[in-house]
Amino acid sequence: MIEPLISIRLEGGQRQFRPGEQLRCEYQLDAVDPADVQSVEASVLWHTEGKGDEDLGVHFFERLVPSDVEGEDLCALRRLATVLPKSPLTYAGVLVKVRWCVRIRAFLRRGKEVFFEQSFVLGDVPPARSVCAPVSTAPERTHAPEDQF
Amino acid sequence: MARTFRLWEKKRGDRRTGSPLVGGLGEALFFGVLFLLGSVSSAYLIAAHGLGAAPPLRQPGFGFWLMVLVVVSFMLIGGSGVVYTVLQVGTSAERRSALARRAAQFDLLSDALLVRRAYPTIPPDANLTNSPGVRLAYRLPVTHAGPWVLFVSTAFFLVWNSIAVVLGMVALRGHLAARPDWYLSVFVLALAAIGVWATYFFVHQVLRHTGIGPTTVEISDHPLWPGRTYDLYVSQTGRFHIRSFEVLLVCEEEATYRQGTDLRTERCRVHAQELYRREEFRIEPGDAFEVECRLPVPALAMHSLQTHHNAVHWMVLVRNDAASWPLIERSFPVVVLPGEVAEVRP
Structure with a gap:
């Protein structure tokens, strides 16, 4: 049996977004009979990776069943658009990593489900690395009065 | 066969190997049995009480109400467990998260909540x-684990040294009566050594919190x-x-x-x-x-x-x-x- 295919395309091939910018994307299901698709969930979400247990936050969520769409065809090309939030920004830390993605999940007959996700970057935070000793930077203005004791 | 029926599964946080459907069925079965047990037992208790044919333990009194409390807790835990498990099965993590976020939006419109909505996942700075x-606009609060260390070291210092002193007196009395218990004496010496360290650590913590x-x-x-x-x-x-x-x-x-x-x-x-x-x-x-x-x-x-x-x-x-x-x-x-x-x- 052929696995259903889910394709997601971010508009303009853009992979990096600013906080507050609008994300637009298209998604489509292939290689599956539309009659076999019970529902489709489209989400724009962030999740954590790394040492800690996973946290997940959904920014945009839409659930469609056949009666919600024209022709009751959930496989057709659909679009979603959402204004991205100001946080959390994408982050590649040492213990904590924050990833953003568009995730499409399709629920098929007989309890089967498939999903596909397209990751993107929110913000421009550089990767972090562990520091053992303080990184000294010259302060702009420091003074300690000598006569303060 | 071994892949179908695994005795042991790996689990880390919410992630685990094995079929989530089978896991859900197992949970539902467990909570269902608990609910059934609670329901049947409470029905029996009430019926026996109503008919006046209950054994002495099940007559109204402390034992009776204790049993009512236990069987009702079985019903509540079992019932809520079944409902929770059924809600989890067939629901994606995204949908659950979206529902939780929608529920959180019904909260009162406090300043902290408004900040949280504008900047999700950023802790509020109200405190x-x-x-x-x-000199400047805000005085920042201090956070450190010091008080807990001081509390634990004080409790350990008091309890340990009390035990050491009591056993030390028993051992000393044996020596004074010319009937020394050498095993106890050695044991007390070991206790005293740890007691000295506990005293040093306690004094150290007290000075650390009061001296600076x-x-x-x-x-x-x-x-x-x-x-x-x-x-x-x-x-x-x-x-x-x-x-x-x-x-x-x-x-x-x-x-x-x-x-x-x-x-x-x-x-x-x-x-x-x-x-x-x-x-x-x-x-x-x-x-x-x-x-x-x-x-x-x-x-x-x-x-x-x-x-x-x-x-x-x-x-x-x-x-x-x-x-x-x-x-x-x-x-x-x-x-x-x-x-x-x-x-x-x-």
């Missing part, structure tokens, strides 16, 4: 800005924005010779995870920026060492983050290396917001 400073005076940190504005610079005022009182006194801007990552039945937390420092440093000076009683310095927040800093299991904490750290004292670090948390002026690379 950091409710204390005005003398309070540290005060004030800041010109809050919350902090990447790329901006703030004024900082630090004051340290006490009476000691300082080998080195440092003020740092620190960022730490914190990850909490379950390992078996244990809940573990790991921290990693990813940024440490020296704001001020001075070496070899004295603080006299009645005087305060005061310093004003600048706090530049890196332009591309990661913002503060607080989720259920992961966090990014920013803090002003005052590190005090005084002669004859252990190194003392006091941290003053701050909240850094995401930068809005950062350019996004194409």
Whole structure:
């Protein structure tokens, strides 16, 4: 049996977004009979990776069943658009990593489900690395009065 | 066969091997049996009480009400477990998260909630800005694990030394009566050795909390924005010779995870920026060492983050290396917001 295919395309091939910018994307299901698709969930979400247990936050969520769409065809090309939030920004830390993605999940007959996700970057935070000793930077203005004791 | 019926499965946090459907069925079965047990038992108790044919234990009284309490708790735990399990089956993590977010929006429109909506996952700073400073706008609260260490060391010191003294007196009485118990004597010596260490640690903790005076940190504005610079005022009182006194801007990552039945937390420092440093000076009683310095927040800093299991904490750290004292670090948390002026690379 052929696995259903889910394709997601971010508009303009853009992979990096600013906080507050609008994300637009298209998604489509292939290689599956539309009659076999019970529902489709489209989400724009962030999740954590790394040492800690996973946290997940959904920014945009839409659930469609056949009666919600024209022709009751959930496989057709659909679009979603959402204004991205100001946080959390994408982050590649040492213990904590924050990833953003568009995730499409399709629920098929007989309890089967498939999903596909397209990751993107929110913000421009550089990767972090562990520091053992303080990184000294010259302060702009420091003074300690000598006569303060 | 072994793949179908696994006796042992791996589990880390919410992630696990094996079929979630089979796991859900197992949970539903367990809670269903518990609910059934509670229902049948409560029906039997009520019926027996109504008919007046209950055995003595099940007559109204302490035993009867205790049994009612137990069987009703079975019903409640079993019933809510079945409902929770059914809601979990066939629902994606995204849908559950979206439902939880929608439910949270029904909360009262407090200032903290409005900030949380504008900046999701960033901790509110209400507790950091409710204390005005003398020199600058806000006086930052201090966070440290010191009081717990002092409490535990005090409890251990009292309990351990009490046991050691009582057993020591028993052993001494045996020696005075010319009937020495050498096993007990050796045991008491071992107890006393640990007691000496507990006393030293207790005194050390007491001196650490009472000998070094309070540290005060004030800041010109809050919350902090990447790329901006703030004024900082630090004051340290006490009476000691300082080998080195440092003020740092620190960022730490914190990850909490379950390992078996244990809940573990790991921290990693990813940024440490020296704001001020001075070496070899004295603080006299009645005087305060005061310093004003600048706090530049890196332009591309990661913002503060607080989720259920992961966090990014920013803090002003005052590190005090005084002669004859252990190194003392006091941290003053701050909240850094995401930068809005950062350019996004194409």
